[in-house]
Amino acid sequence: MFWKKKKINETLLINFNTEDKRLSVRVTPAQDKPVVLCFDNQKVPVENISAGGIAFKNADFSKGDTFHGRFSLPDEDTEIVTMLKVLYITGSGVCGCRFLDLDMEDSDRIHHYVLARQKDEIRKTL
Numbered sequence: 001m002f003w004k005k006k007k008i009n010e011t012l013l014i015n016f017n018t019e020d021k022r023l024s025v026r027v028t029p030a031q032d033k034p035v036v037l038c039f040d041n042q043k044v045p046v047e048n049i050s051a052g053g054i055a056f057k058n059a060d061f062s063k064g065d066t067f068h069g070r071f072s073l074p075d076e077d078t079e080i081v082t083m084l085k086v087l088y089i090t091g092s093g094v095c096g097c098r099f100l101d102l103d104m105e106d107s108d109r110i111h112h113y114v115l116a117r118q119k120d121e122i123r124k125t126l
Helices: 104-125
Strands: 036-039 042-049 053-057 066-071 080-089 094-099
Touching: 042 104, 053 080, 080 104
Parallel strands: none
Antiparallel strands: 036 042, 036 066, 042 053, 053 094, 066 080, 080 094
16 A cells, blocks of 8 residues: 655744754743742843743853752742853843753753743734
């Protein structure tokens, strides 16, 4: 028996920016359920997050800096604690960081959060 090859649907729900350096899809936390990154004695709201890293308004960091940070995802009690490395700082003062020692369980939790946020945003457009 011969199988017909299905045509690929060229319409994508996610726009992949070729200039984007991240390998994971990033999302912006909902305004009513923010994600807050804590380090030292500071707390900063997260601009966007992916399983690969996190971005926030710069708090006196320089490119290449590493630091310990912690945050909780909305509707979760368990904190994610990780080491971060500053990869870039935009002209508008946003720090882009990569997770250095994220364990698989925490990475999976972030993946689930990202997927849920994507679904929420898609529902808003329907």
